[in-house]
Amino acid sequence: MTGWHRRFVIVGLILILGGFIFSLIFSWSVDHQARLVAHDAYQPVFEQIARNGGDDSWRILEEEISRVSIAHRRAADVHGHSINMGILLILLGLLAPLVNQADSGNNRILLSLVLSSVVYPAGLVLQFLTLTVAGEAVSAIGAAGAILALAALYLRAWKAVDTIGV
Amino acid sequence: MGSTVSFSRFDSARVLAISGLLFVAGGMVLGEIYAIYISHVANAIIGANWVGVIDASGRGDIAQLQEHFAVIGDLAAKRGRTMNSHSHLAAFGLLALVLALVQPYVDLPARTRFRLSIAFLGGSLLQVLGVYVSYYAGRFFLYASDIGALMLIGVVGVTLWGLRRSIAAGLPGRDLLASYLRPAASRYLVKSGLLLILLGMTFGLYYAWQLVSVDEPAVYDAVESAASRLAATDVAGATDEITRFKRMQSRIAITAAAHSHAIEFGFLMLLLAFVQRYVMLSDIWRMRWARTVSVGAFLLPVCVYLATRFGLRAAAFSDLFGGVVLIGLSAMAFGMIRHTGAVDGERQ
Numbered sequence: 001m002t003g004w005h006r007r008f009v010i011v012g013l014i015l016i017l018g019g020f021i022f023s024l025i026f027s028w029s030v031d032h033q034a035r036l037v038a039h040d041a042y043q044p045v046f047e048q049i050a051r052n053g054g055d056d057s058w059r060i061l062e063e064e065i066s067r068v069s070i071a072h073r074r075a076a077d078v079h080g081h082s083i084n085m086g087i088l089l090i091l092l093g094l095l096a097p098l099v100n101q102a103d104s105g106n107n108r109i110l111l112s113l114v115l116s117s118v119v120y121p122a123g124l125v126l127q128f129l130t131l132t133v134a135g136e137a138v139s140a141i142g143a144a145g146a147i148l149a150l151a152a153l154y155l156r157a158w159k160a161v162d163t164i165g166v
Numbered sequence: 167m168g169s170t171v172s173f174s175r176f177d178s179a180r181v182l183a184i185s186g187l188l189f190v191a192g193g194m195v196l197g198e199i200y201a202i203y204i205s206h207v208a209n210a211i212i213g214a215n216w217v218g219v220i221d222a223s224g225r226g227d228i229a230q231l232q233e234h235f236a237v238i239g240d241l242a243a244k245r246g247r248t249m250n251s252h253s254h255l256a257a258f259g260l261l262a263l264v265l266a267l268v269q270p271y272v273d274l275p276a277r278t279r280f281r282l283s284i285a286f287l288g289g290s291l292l293q294v295l296g297v298y299v300s301y302y303a304g305r306f307f308l309y310a311s312d313i314g315a316l317m318l319i320g321v322v323g324v325t326l327w328g329l330r331r332s333i334a335a336g337l338p339g340r341d342l343l344a345s346y347l348r349p350a351a352s353r354y355l356v357k358s359g360l361l362l363i364l365l366g367m368t369f370g371l372y373y374a375w376q377l378v379s380v381d382e383p384a385v386y387d388a389v390e391s392a393a394s395r396l397a398a399t400d401v402a403g404a405t406d407e408i409t410r411f412k413r414m415q416s417r418i419a420i421t422a423a424a425h426s427h428a429i430e431f432g433f434l435m436l437l438l439a440f441v442q443r444y445v446m447l448s449d450i451w452r453m454r455w456a457r458t459v460s461v462g463a464f465l466l467p468v469c470v471y472l473a474t475r476f477g478l479r480a481a482a483f484s485d486l487f488g489g490v491v492l493i494g495l496s497a498m499a500f501g502m503i504r505h506t507g508a509v510d511g512e513r514q
Contacts (some may be wrong), residue, residue: 010326020315024315024316040239043232043239046220046396053399062393094343147368154364
């Protein structure tokens with residue numbers, strides 16, 4: 001295992017490991033509450049309204065529960081997308097020999113794939129940390145970079161797939 | 167150290183590849199059970215109980231309100247734990263198959279790699295079963311799932327450590343890939359799998375924009391609006407808003423499922439491409455089963471997405487195409503088991 005194959009596999013495993021560790025720490029921090037439970041956890045809001053009628057005190061509770069619900073969604077996104085990008089990198093590492101690695105254009109495509117795969121979950125982490133605008137920008141750049149690089153790799157590898165094993 | 171997956175008896179790659187295929191198949195079966203018997207049913211009951219919450223809250227009936235939330239909480243927990251088990255089992259299957267492909271490069275003794283593969287198997291089962299059983303048998307099992315997760319972290323960490331000196335190991339990448347892609351079914355699966363991943367990622371990027379700019383604000387606006395109307399004693403308006411809240415939540419979950427299923431099926435097709443030469447079937451039948459998996463893998467996410475517009479009719483088709491993938495996968499697993507039997511027979 002040399003060159004891009006090695007880089008893809010190692011970065012892929014690091015992303016998978018990061019996704020596991022992040023999720024384990026997060027699930028401990030929220031006492032293993034299921035994400036779908038968090039989406040329906042508005043009981044205190046409606047109890048408050050039932051007790052106090054027109055009183056506006058429920059709004060603080062509602063905002064807090066919605067905030068927790070979004071945090072759960074982002075945490076699940078970090079976990080799932082880190083692991084999936086890791087798996088994708090390892091698989092693409094095996095396919096990397098399909099393109100001529102002496103070609104500088106191909107090297108740029110492969111480098112873009114590795115960088116985008118790390119940038120994308122990093123953007124989701126920023127969103128989880130409530131740095132919403134920066135996080136959305138970073139994750140959009142990472143996702144778009146990964147898609148463009150994968151599309152370029154797909155087009156360049158198309159013919160090689162038919163000839164390599166024959 | 168072998169340069170390809172050797173599939174000898176007690177080989178780590180063999181344990182990981184076979185358990186990976188079984189996990190993926192098990193995760194899909196659990197997904198079908200989840201979709202047909204839990205998700206569709208639970209959604210309807212949860213929706214009805216949310217309408218009950220609005221009614222009870224409007225009448226100031228706290229006891230009735232708490233009863234409705236108890237039903238919602240219970241079903242949401244059941245749905246959440248089952249979905250978690252389904253998605254994790256399938257994901258562990260994909261990961262096991264990926265780790266099987268990496269095994270030839272892991273610079274550790276064969277016995278250590280074999281123990282790691284058993285630890286991966288044990289950790290995966292502990293994590294999945296711990297989460298699933300916790301709904302029925304109590305929170306203690308969630309800690310068992312944590313132990314499973316720690317075992318998986320350990321396996322991936324040690325595997326990473328084993329790759330530190332693997333530069334010279336194995337055949338040159340191009341020769342190795344050529345051996346993997348020799349069957350026509352492998353080349354077909356690589357092309358279709360990459361295309362499906364690309365389409366799934368592009369759809370995901372589009373939907374991420376739609377989610378943060380429209381759908382997610384709409385969900386939280388709907389619940390806020392339901393509470394506001396209820397506080398203003400407009401029970402009918404609050405009921406409409408809470409119905410919109412549940413509808414939007416379902417729409418988000420279903421659309422995200424379409425995105426993730428497309429990518430995961432793309433991964434599965436790539437992984438299956440790498441193991442086709444171990445599927446002991448004729449070339450014609452290997453290609454037929456590859457096409458079967460491909461048809462199901464492309465159409466299932468489409469039908470899942472269409473469920474946001476056409477409801478259970480489209481969902482039924484997604485269940486059907488899930489079954490088509492399962493049939494193709496089972497046929498390939500059968501071919502692999504034949505291969506391992508033949509290898510063992512030759513050695514004896």
